[in-house]
Amino acid sequence: MIQLCKLDGTPIDLFENDLELYKYIRDTENQKMFDDHSEFKKCPWSFSILSPERVGVLIRNLKKVHNSAILEEAWQKQLGLIEICKGDYNNLTEIILTPDIDEEAIRKNWCKEYCNAHQLILEVE
Numbered sequence: 516m517i518q519l520c521k522l523d524g525t526p527i528d529l530f531e532n533d534l535e536l537y538k539y540i541r542d543t544e545n546q547k548m549f550d551d552h553s554e555f556k557k558c559p560w561s562f563s564i565l566s567p568e569r570v571g572v573l574i575r576n577l578k579k580v581h582n583s584a585i586l587e588e589a590w591q592k593q594l595g596l597i598e599i600c601k602g603d604y605n606n607l608t609e610i611i612l613t614p615d616i617d618e619e620a621i622r623k624n625w626c627k628e629y630c631n632a633h634q635l636i637l638e639v640e
Contacts, residue, residue, distance in 0.1 A: 516640040519630070527635070533623045536637075537562065540629050559604060560632075562625045564612065565596040585609045599625055602632060 517536050519527040530536040544560045565573070570589045573581055588611060589596045595612035599621070610616060630637050 518638040518640060520636045520638060522634050522636060524636075533619070533626065536626050537622055540626055559600060559602045560629055561598070561600040562622055563598045564618065565598055567593045567595055570594075570596050581607065582609050585611060597621060601625070601628060 517530045517533065519530065519536065519539070521527060528539060530539065540560070541562070567590065570586055574583070574586050574590055585596070586609070592611070597610040597612055597616070597618065599608040599610070600606075601608070610621065612618065627637065629635075
């Protein structure tokens with residue numbers, strides 16, 4: 516079990532595992548895209564797994580924030596991509612999803628960094 520708390524110790528929620536914590540953070544950040552805004556905006560904190568097909572779409576619609584060399588390599592090898600944003604969409608981290616990549620560990624670390632940046636405490640029971 517994982518307890519998420521505010522800095523003062525006030526409990527926010529309890530999660531059975533890291534994936535449930537990730538889903539909570541993802542949903543919280545997705546909700547922010549609509550709060551107080553009538554139009555869609557980019558989410559400053561995100562962790563996405565992109566299929567090889569999605570990588571191909573990104574190549575065709577390349578924006579400056581993406582690393583074209585990484586996208587091309589993933590596309591050529593028909594591999595997915597992990598796209599990580601930690602508060603600044605202009606500074607994405609992109610990791611080619613090879614068989615040796617520990618997606619779960621990377622996602623868990625992202626959750627910890629998110630909590631630190633938002634002054635939240637994780638207590639593992």
